[in-house]
Amino acid sequence: MQLWLIPLLPLAGFLINGIFGRKLPKSVINAVAVGSVVLSFLWVLKTLSGLGALDAAYTEHYFTWIQSGSFHVGCDFSVDRLTAVMLLVVTGVGSLIHLYSIGYMAHEGGYYRFFAYMNLFMFFMLTLVLAANYLVLFVGWEGVGLCSYLLIGFYFDKKFATDAGNKAFIVNRIGDFGFALAMFYIVKTFGSLDFATVFSHASGASQGVLTAIGLLLLLGACGKSAQLPLYVWLPDAMAGPTPVSALIHAATMVTAGVYMTARSWQIYTHAPAAMEAIAIIGILTAFFAATIGLAQNDIKKVFAYSTVSQLGYMFVGVGCGAFSAGIYHLVTHAFFKALLFLGSGSVIHALAGEQDMRHMGGMWKKIPWTFWTMMAAAIAISGIPPFSGFYSKDAILVAAHQHEPWMYWLGTITAGMTAFYVFRAMFMTFLGDYRGHEHPHESPGIMLAPLVILAALSVLGGILFKVPDFLAPLFPAMEEARDFSLVIISSSAGVIGIALAYVMYVLKPGMADSVASSFKGLYTLIYNKYFVDEIYDAAVVQPVINGSRTVLWKGIDVGVVDGMVNGAGSQARAIGSVLRLLQSGNIRSYATWTLFGAVVLIAAMGVVGGLR
């Protein structure tokens, strides 16, 4: 079925624009960049229709990538129903965002560079979801991280942007450390990294081993999907252009952790402790990030913390064993969160770069298309039926109640907060009077068309795509326990959140400030994001750098080792000058010293035993 064409089309786009883009006219760059992704989307459609019901995974082997002794890893792609869902989301939403970018980036420098990176991202993301073994998945995993780094730091003359890029890459590396160690353990246990081999033998491995593997994979997922305690890079990642935030930092890349854990469900179902860890990290992240979202004034920051929080929901789904519910939310979230970002991009575009909501207001009359489409997304994320977000969030919360009731309640409170902060942002941006000094203008049609399509998907996506039914044959069945009252409670939390935001920001505009000032301590804490960045910096970054400089480099390297070497040199010289009659030349005396050192080393080795 030529699965390789799916990622290779965007790769070709990357190579063309990356190498020749500087000299190409914009129309050609557009055609190559958008065309390659759209073609990839069409090829996905063709492939999937050709594969039919997909009851079993369809695999293609291309070549042996790495072989050493009996161990080998192939360059293999595989498609099953989970991959099919991911392929459609990635290429579908990806196409829309590429289209939107033509309008959004029209007046930016480095136009070809932007599209080259975006296409490269598509290549790696599609490799990630098509992979038939952990190592090829890891190729995509690291590759999307690279593109994220490049695009966050797209405005590379701004220090905050490149700082954010470094932070994203390095925090992700900490996660990848876990992922890599998980792979080493998998090879040690199963002798292979192929999904088929590993999963079919998972039941034979001991629970302790699987728990270790599961937790290490979870560390990787926490990095990529911005979960506690590694979420810190994602809010900063908003330094990149807004389409990047929509594609990479909302709809696709950050969901890779959810995809990877769901993909590894056979490992997790045999490692209940690891699964519990996923659920707990997910629910805590969802709640924690939502509280920060309450007090942010930068429109993109609000949605960034919202993304962290929504990813937490997906983790809850996976951790509670409702794998398909987690993926369901991944899909609907891709629609409405991409829309929220693209919409806020349209606002920012209209206001010539303004991102602070305190300088917005009254925009709905000026940019009605943006307003109404974003409204669809806002209602969807608040979980109001029958919008798409309702279905997926409901599925997760019901599963959470079945698993641990407290997770359901915390999730419901979070849902209320979500509705509040999203509508707070909507009201601050669109209602009231305009508080800035620009002359807002509606975005061009090429930006609005993707907004309209995504709005339709945000409204109808939950009904149109019954993801859990489609994925049912893949994952272990959950016992169905529909409790209608739970659904009503969680949806009304959304309604209450919206109403509260309406009261505080539309009916009585001064109320928000007075609430903030009456809870001054708490507000300061939340406004400053609990000072987590500052704590990490003081507890980890500075000690490592200062310690390396003063103790390791100046102390051990220059002081102790070189001190001894230079000392030995001058000692040798002194002795040599005394013994010049017997022995000439310093080199030999130097060698004597080294021999002496070697003898001491051997003696020491005899006394102690080394790292065994």
Next chain:
Amino acid sequence: MNPLLLVLALPLAGFLIALLIPRSSPQGSRIWALVLSLATFVVSLALPVLFQRGIAGEQFLLDVPWIRSPEIRFHIAIDGLSLWLVVLSTFLTPLCVLISWRAVQNRAKEFYAFLLLLEFGLVGVFMAQDLFLFYVFWEVSLVPMYFLVGIWGHERRIYAAVKFFLYTMAGSVLMLTAIIYIYNRAGTFSYPELLDMLVGGKLMFSGKEQLLLFLAFFVAFAIKVPIFPLHTWLPDAHVEAPTAGSVMLASVMLKMGAYGILHFCLPLFPTASRACAPWIVTLAIIGIIYGALVAMVQPNMKKLVAYSSVSHLGFVVLGIFSFTQLGFDGAVYQMLNHGISTGALFVLVGILYERRHSLEIADYGGVATAAPWLSTAFLITTLASIGLPLLNNFVGEFLVLQGAALANYKWAIYAAIGVILSACYMLWLYQRVFFGEVTEEIRSHLPDLHPREWAVIVPLVVMMVWMGVYPQSFLPKVGQTTAHILEQTQVNVPFRVQVPSQVGQIQTPHAEAANAR
């Protein structure tokens, strides 16, 4: 004609003829060095083409008497281990000629002559199968490098050159002592013969003998690698060396140490090697983390890259002393990878230096605006160096860490920290040099790559991608030899050996399933 002899003879002939070129024509020296080193490279390509995959041992063997008494033979051959190291040396030499084209104006004749002599020595080291011959080449390679650093280096070149020379000589003397001791015991310098005697039981070293001999060789090699804490000559040598010297030093010379360990130490002294493995692995892991941390805080680009080499070479040593097939293959591959990507880093730093005449990171910033292609090349090299998949280092690091994990999972945990740190120091370097607002000074001083520099960079980048995407072009030829070495290290087991439980084989799923049952 034996292609090995040709690869060895061409640089020597080139060196001798280079001495005859009149000093008044530096351009003649340059062109001669380029033509000759390219010719050597082309001839050396015959080696991988004619190399037979199924054979683990010596190929292209040439064995003629050299000195009658004591009997020293001119015995050269290559196996899967040295094959690519020879090609790496011949590949990098013409690039070094090109990169020095404008940078070296002073005494160009001697410079290129020494460069060719260096190539001769390095290639010889990887071919010699007679212990004495090996020692000769080992020393031959030392001399031109000493002069390259000492004559064409920067301000503190004399200190650096002497330090380099003394450090290496100290090790060499130990090695020579051991070689002579072995000769006294066995009556031969021939390495294959020694191995046969060991396997056949005609030559037995007692535990103590083996340990002392092992350490004598090992210290010599460890200084070259360099293994912590014997590394302090490296940053000085690198900072002071001219670009070509840094490239040859990092890319090829450091590999002499790792090659020596794998080729001589392990098969000759298997039990001692295994007994010392936990100690050496400890040093390797310290080197990986320590090198990375110290690299992070360097204000000088070349020093940063030098310390990063300490970190990268730690992976090589870790792979070797994991005593697994994956570790061996990974270590060999990592030697080649490091040769390509760190060589490229030194080339690029040299290009920056030629324009701005500074190695201090603080003197840069905003280069990406002024020289986009140079920045792109540096970025790709940076990514290769931090082990991004589909670029060369990833494959080596993965195999090494996987091998270490199979031997002792804890080793992999500690060593993998180095992978996080490599991203820290390299990306931070990249940010400070290439990103940020461009100043007028940078803009006017930093033109983008010109054709001669393109000709150096492109082959290196192509190799990074090729070795990362399709390692099967290289690994299978290595695997046969490493498997053989692994086998050799399993003889003579009684002396204080603790064999890691999964050495050499991976537990199969079936075995695992059987265990569970």
